[in-house]
Amino acid sequence: MATMKFSRQREAIKEYLSNTKEHPTADTVYMNIRKTYPNISLGTVYRNLNLLVDQGEVIKLNGIDGSDHFDGQVKPHYHFVCNGCNRIYDLEMESIEHIDSIANKNFPGKVEGHMAYFYGTCQECLE
Amino acid sequence: MATMKFSRQREAIKEYLSNTKEHPTADTVYMNIRKTYPNISLGTVYRNLNLLVDQGEVIKLNGIDGSDHFDGQVKPHYHFVCNGCNRIYDLEMESIEHIDSIANKNFPGKVEGHMAYFYGTCQECLE
DNA sequence: TTGTTTATAATAATAATTACTATTATTTGA
DNA sequence: TCAAATAATAGTAATTATTATTATAAACAA
Numbered sequence: 001m002a003t004m005k006f007s008r009q010r011e012a013i014k015e016y017l018s019n020t021k022e023h024p025t026a027d028t029v030y031m032n033i034r035k036t037y038p039n040i041s042l043g044t045v046y047r048n049l050n051l052l053v054d055q056g057e058v059i060k061l062n063g064i065d066g067s068d069h070f071d072g073q074v075k076p077h078y079h080f081v082c083n084g085c086n087r088i089y090d091l092e093m094e095s096i097e098h099i100d101s102i103a104n105k106n107f108p109g110k111v112e113g114h115m116a117y118f119y120g121t122c123q124e125c126l127e
Numbered sequence: 128m129a130t131m132k133f134s135r136q137r138e139a140i141k142e143y144l145s146n147t148k149e150h151p152t153a154d155t156v157y158m159n160i161r162k163t164y165p166n167i168s169l170g171t172v173y174r175n176l177n178l179l180v181d182q183g184e185v186i187k188l189n190g191i192d193g194s195d196h197f198d199g200q201v202k203p204h205y206h207f208v209c210n211g212c213n214r215i216y217d218l219e220m221e222s223i224e225h226i227d228s229i230a231n232k233n234f235p236g237k238v239e240g241h242m243a244y245f246y247g248t249c250q251e252c253l254e
Numbered sequence: 255t256t257g258t259t260t261a262t263a264a265t266a267a268t269a270a271t272t273a274c275t276a277t278t279a280t281t282t283g284a
Numbered sequence: 285t286c287a288a289a290t291a292a293t294a295g296t297a298a299t300t301a302t303t304a305t306t307a308t309a310a311a312c313a314a
Binding site: 048 | 293296
Binding site: 006066 | 269272274
């Protein structure tokens with residue numbers, strides 16, 4: 001039944017993600033973990049990122065640009081993408097869950113949720 | 128200044144998209160246009176889809192799955208993705224533009240818009 | 255009709271991600 | 285403690301979606 005075994009590489013990835021506010025791509029994770037594990041392979045990074053996502057320890061963000069981004073903060077929250085610097089910020093805000101009921105009103109099926117992110121210009125790029 | 132020249136392939140793509148309620152990928156467009164233009168190449172499809180998007184005649188949807196999808200309906204609207212059949216439906220609904228102001232409240236930058244889609248189970252898959 | 259220029263088909267290249275495989279690390283339990 | 289069992293790894297190849305290249309063909313203006 002494929003019991004999961006400990007791996008120091010996976011731990012390092014998890015720890016790296018929980019300590020950064022950036023929302024790195026697999027490749028960026030790879031570059032950073034290499035500082036500690038110079039021989040880690042990109043495939044290992046991808047596989048572990050997906051394992052962590054499956055376990056709910058990490059969130060995968062897609063649809064923002066060509067690559068998937070990963071977020072170590074798993075508490076539900078939204079994201080803001082800056083059109084200037086392309087950085088992704090966490091966005092704590094009051095719930096907008098009600099948009100699901102709005103959508104449900106005019107749709108002949110069952111709306112169960114939504115995916116959303118905001119975009120604009122971040123503080124730093126405004127200055 | 129690169130004036131755009133007429134092309135029957137581009138016209139066929141535009142017409143195909145304006146007559147379907149599906150939200151096909153470039154590859155699906157390719158398969159369909161081949162019925163009329165058996166020699167059309169996938170590169171031509173991609174180039175014209177992007178040209179049409181640039182001209183505002185077609186909308187590109189990304190972040191739904193691994194591939195870009197194209198929509199011939201350009202009037203602003205939302206989309207619903209069925210978790211059962213993976214089809215993408217148009218979703219006419221009242222405005223939820225106010226979520227941008229909600230996001231703005233707690234973000235130290237300028238929120239200019241959002242990207243969102245809904246998911247759940249479509250009528251057909253519920254039955 | 256001819257000359258100029260854009261568009262095309264065919265193909266190659268790129269980028270992101272997943273699959274494969276021989277070797278290594280982790281774990282179990284005698 | 286050690287050895288067998290098995291999951292994880294590094295390295296590499298393969299895949300998928302998309303964009304770039306280029307010689308030829310189609311569109312169009314004079």
